[in-house]
Amino acid sequence: MVGNNSEPLATSAASGSASAVKLSVRNLAIDYAGKPALEGVNLSIHENEIFGIIGPANAGKTSFLKALNRMDMFDNHMHVLGDVQFNGRSVNKLRNVYALRKRIGVVFPLPVGLPMTVYDNVALAPRLSGIRKRAQLDEIVQRCLTRAALWDEVKDRLQSLGSLLSGGQQQRLTIARALSQEPEVLMLDEFSIAVDPVTTMRIEDVLKELKSEMTIILVTNLVQQANRLADRTAFFLDGRCVEIGTTQALFSGQVKEQKTQDYIEGRFG
Amino acid sequence: MNKLSIQADFDRRDFDWYLDKLMQVIVFLGGLSAIVFILGIFIFITKEGIAFIFDTMDPVEFFTSEYWYPADEDDPEYGILALIAGTASVTGLAMVVAIPFALGAAIYIGEFATGKTREFLKILVELLAAIPSVVWGFIGLSIMNPLIIKLFDVSVGLNVLNAGIILGLMAAPIMVSIAEDALKAVPDRYREAAEAMGATRWQVIYKTVLPAAKNGLLGAVLLGIGRAFGETMAVLMATGHSINLPTSIFDSVRALTATIAAELGETAVGSDHYNALFTIGIFLFAITFIINLSADLIVRGVRKG
Incomplete structure (x- = not known):
């Protein structure tokens, strides 16, 4: 089966999820100034699922996320080939990519507390989309911070600088900020890299709750995190999507390639 | 190697050791020279100006009188208000010209232009x-x-407008360089985070990059003010060099710096006039020192925050 990267139909059936396709990726290939980073990726991500992506460094995981919300636009060296469809529309053919990005929230590996107050950090996206009323903003800020499990810790210092919060708090602030866009898809790129284990578990609980409202794409370098959270998991290696299946199947040894098994069991990577 | 020779090594002053000491001394002297020169200049102009400050000067008249007639043999007048007004009006207009140009250029170079x-x-x-x-x-x-004569139908084209534009164009490049450094110091992850939220390019700059760089940008503006304030030759040539409290941008004025440049060569060393010019020098020195110091403190605030 080596080299066959197409998604087996059985997988989606096995997942038991009848929900609609949110993102569909066909023949995706990404290169940086001619140097390939990802090739021949075919997969679909469904509504209200947590889709895990695991794999060692340089497997193309982050590049994959960038292609989904057109973050390649400002990187002159990055070229994306193939087709990515969001709600059935090709993202390469959208006139207004900003509207696309508003619907896809991103949480980066390192927390990014923008150099403004906690309040302004969370109110930034609503303000960008034109919400001006203080009461409405207050409500959004409180709701998003609460859902990101941060409200209790920062409610008394909403006016202090977001960049002064601790690493774990900043990462939850980043999540609150992503939620303030009311995204349909939330992409998390190795969010727990700079976060302590206790905070990581709190964020994981948050993600489980959010699943009912949005689609979550979870790129992680912690194999067990994918096991805990993801409904389906894809394994990326050396710029290819080697395997894709229900998390349950993958972690119970139903794999097509030995490498997947080896990686999951921690023999390399 | 026996134990003794190993220990002897610890006290040996070899070539590298001497070279290191020598370089330390040379670098220290270099650093010291900056302080020595600035102190030397300060002491010199204070020495020349101090006699006027204590003997002749009426501080109230000096700063509030608009009459600067130091060459009058019977009743010389030393009021620098008109000169201050000249410098301030030209510098002010220069900033009105330079700030939009410089910030625009810095944002274009820093955020939009790529590669070549x-x-x-x-x-x-x-x-x-x-x-x-x-x-x-x-x-x-x-x-x-x-x-200016042709466009605005005025009799003299050497005035605040002329000097302001010239000074603005002169001050803009240094402001562009400093402002661009300030924009470059804003981490890319801030831009990425804002872009990922669906901010347009302008929103990214306006909402994220500019606020993050505001101290550096303010420092750039202050350095530009310092540059315009201390400029001599261009203002001497472009202002018209006539003593005036300007009421419009078409009035000719005279700047503090230009006054020193134009008059110092014609005064007798040690005369009241000569000393008065040095007092203006002390005043200029103090103002530029304050401007540069605050610019430095503000830019430093950027690096800390």
Whole structure:
């Protein structure tokens, strides 16, 4: 089966999820100034699922996320080939990519507390989309911070600088900020890299709750995190999507390639 | 190697050791020289000006009188208000011209231009900064002067407007360089985070990059003010050099710096007039020192935050 990267139909059936396709990726290939980073990726991500992506460094995981919300636009060296469809529309053919990005929230590996107050950090996206009323903003800020499990810790210092919060708090602030866009898809790129284990578990609980409202794409370098959270998991290696299946199947040894098994069991990577 | 020779090694002053000490001394002297020179200049101008401050000067008259007639043999008057007004009006107008240009150029170079365009523009800005001030003064005299007369139908084209534009163009390049550094110091992850939220390019700059860089940008503006404030030759040539409290941008004025440059050569060393010019020098020194110091403190605030 080596080299066959197409998604087996059985997988989606096995997942038991009848929900609609949110993102569909066909023949995706990404290169940086001619140097390939990802090739021949075919997969679909469904509504209200947590889709895990695991794999060692340089497997193309982050590049994959960038292609989904057109973050390649400002990187002159990055070229994306193939087709990515969001709600059935090709993202390469959208006139207004900003509207696309508003619907896809991103949480980066390192927390990014923008150099403004906690309040302004969370109110930034609503303000960008034109919400001006203080009461409405207050409500959004409180709701998003609460859902990101941060409200209790920062409610008394909403006016202090977001960049002064601790690493774990900043990462939850980043999540609150992503939620303030009311995204349909939330992409998390190795969010727990700079976060302590206790905070990581709190964020994981948050993600489980959010699943009912949005689609979550979870790129992680912690194999067990994918096991805990993801409904389906894809394994990326050396710029290819080697395997894709229900998390349950993958972690119970139903794999097509030995490498997947080896990686999951921690023999390399 | 026995134990003794190993220990002997610890106390040996070899070539590297001496070279290291020598370089430390040389570098220290270099650093010291900056302090020595600035102190030396300060002591010199204070020494020359102090006699006037204590013997002749009426501080109230000095700062509030608009009459500067130091050459009058019977009743010399030493009021620098008109000169301060001249410098302030020209510097102010220069900033009105320079700030939009400089910030615009810095944002374009820092945020939009890429690759060769960017490098080319940066070299061009540096070239602009290297144009001698007398050349700018010449442009003010021979190009701006007739142009202003023709465009606005005024009798004299050497005025606040002329000098303000010339000074603004002179101050802009250094402001562009500093402002561009400030924008470059804003981490890319801030931009990425804002872009990922669906911010447009302008929103990214306006909501994220500019607020993050505001101290550096303020520092750039202050350095530009310092540059315009201390400029001599170009203002001497472009202002008209006539003592005036300006009421419009078409009035000729005279600047503090230009006064010193024009009059110092014609005064007797040690005379009241000579000493009064040095007092103006002390005043200028103090103001530029304050401007530069606050610019430095503000820019430093950037690096800490």
